[in-house]
Amino acid sequence: MPKRTVLITGASGEIGQALIKSLAGDELTTLITVDLKPLPDELMEKSTHFVGDLLNKELLSLLEEKYDFNLIFHLAAVLSTTAEYNPLLAHKVNTCSTIDLLEMATRQSQEQSKPVKFLFPSSIAVYGLPDLETKNQFMAIKEHDWTEPTTMYGCSKLYCEKVGIYYSEYYQQLADQEPIRLDFRALRFPGIISAFTIPSGGTSDFGPEMIHFAAQGKPYDCFVRADVRIPFMVMPDAVRSLLMLANAPKENLQTRIYNVTSFSLSAQDFKDLAQNSFPGAEINFKPDPKRQAIVDTWPADIDDSAARNDWNWKPEYNILDACQDYLLKNISKLYNL
Numbered sequence: 001m002p003k004r005t006v007l008i009t010g011a012s013g014e015i016g017q018a019l020i021k022s023l024a025g026d027e028l029t030t031l032i033t034v035d036l037k038p039l040p041d042e043l044m045e046k047s048t049h050f051v052g053d054l055l056n057k058e059l060l061s062l063l064e065e066k067y068d069f070n071l072i073f074h075l076a077a078v079l080s081t082t083a084e085y086n087p088l089l090a091h092k093v094n095t096c097s098t099i100d101l102l103e104m105a106t107r108q109s110q111e112q113s114k115p116v117k118f119l120f121p122s123s124i125a126v127y128g129l130p131d132l133e134t135k136n137q138f139m140a141i142k143e144h145d146w147t148e149p150t151t152m153y154g155c156s157k158l159y160c161e162k163v164g165i166y167y168s169e170y171y172q173q174l175a176d177q178e179p180i181r182l183d184f185r186a187l188r189f190p191g192i193i194s195a196f197t198i199p200s201g202g203t204s205d206f207g208p209e210m211i212h213f214a215a216q217g218k219p220y221d222c223f224v225r226a227d228v229r230i231p232f233m234v235m236p237d238a239v240r241s242l243l244m245l246a247n248a249p250k251e252n253l254q255t256r257i258y259n260v261t262s263f264s265l266s267a268q269d270f271k272d273l274a275q276n277s278f279p280g281a282e283i284n285f286k287p288d289p290k291r292q293a294i295v296d297t298w299p300a301d302i303d304d305s306a307a308r309n310d311w312n313w314k315p316e317y318n319i320l321d322a323c324q325d326y327l328l329k330n331i332s333k334l335y336n337l
């Protein structure tokens with residue numbers, strides 16, 4: 001197998017950290033990572049890490065000059081709740097940095113005479129159901145349905161999906177000769193639950209927050225109603241899906257944008273789970289009507305049959321395994337229970 005150079009942006013974030021752990025053992029991979037923050041101590045040795053802002057053109061030029069990337073995981077983003085407080089910042093971080101990286105990957109595809117793979121985490125936030133009645137009627141949403149986002153985060157993810165397709169299929173479409181274009185692939189993730197890190201700034205955070213607070217014996221006020229339901233998956237499956245899509249033969253892919261999910265849970269299901277696992281956990285529902293309204297536009301579940309058909313996607317963790325084999329075991333270690 002030839003050696004490859006992999007870039008991970010947003011590397012100090014939740015998915016970034018998990019992806020580094022999973023790629024670090026691979027001797028054929030040179031890992032280059034970027035984030036506004038340093039990596040946690042235990043990951044410092046695992047990559048060449050740059051602390052800096054992707055919007056800084058000098059940083060991008062330096063990376064481009066120094067490395068020939070074969071695969072890019074562009075994870076850096078402002079999440080949905082934070083983005084509502086600062087939409088312009090979200091636009092810059094979520095879309096401008098994506099365009100700059102797509103441009104860089106396009107130049108490198110041409111220099112290397114082969115497509116650079118560009119993996120992009122999109123989200124259930126690209127969907128926007130108009131009301132709860134519709135949400136309850138259309139339980140498992142397919143990729144082309146209801147793509148009417150109501151958040152800046154959702155808008156930016158949907159736009160990046162579209163320009164990713166543009167750079168892969170149509171870039172320089174009027175030129176005399178077809179250029180070598182990059183190979184963009186995106187996953188629409190549900191809420192993600194990690195046993196090791198707590199999310200921040202997202203609107204699906206109520207699920208993982210509830211479990212982590214319960215494990216630490218801290219009371220938790222849930223910011224959505226008990227009946228609010230969206231899909232979720234645990235971090236190992238999220239990372240597996242990213243790597244599976246990166247490795248999938250191009251000829252098997254019928255689209256560049258795939259839903260992936262594992263299970264659909266209501267906030268009450270999370271409460272039951274947390275209280276069964278950590279008896280005595282104090283969890284109250286104190287909905288924040290505005291944050292809740294965002295989650296109400298997200299689908300109760302998504303249909304990931306395209307990923308299952310095209311690249312054999314299947315989550316390893318159903319809800320029971322996720323709890324027993326992943327969350328409980330690792331969270332207990334994390335908090336020395």
Ligand code: SER
Nearest residue numbers: 079080123202203204
């Ligand atoms: N987890 C993200 C958020 O809540 C959605 O993809 O912002």
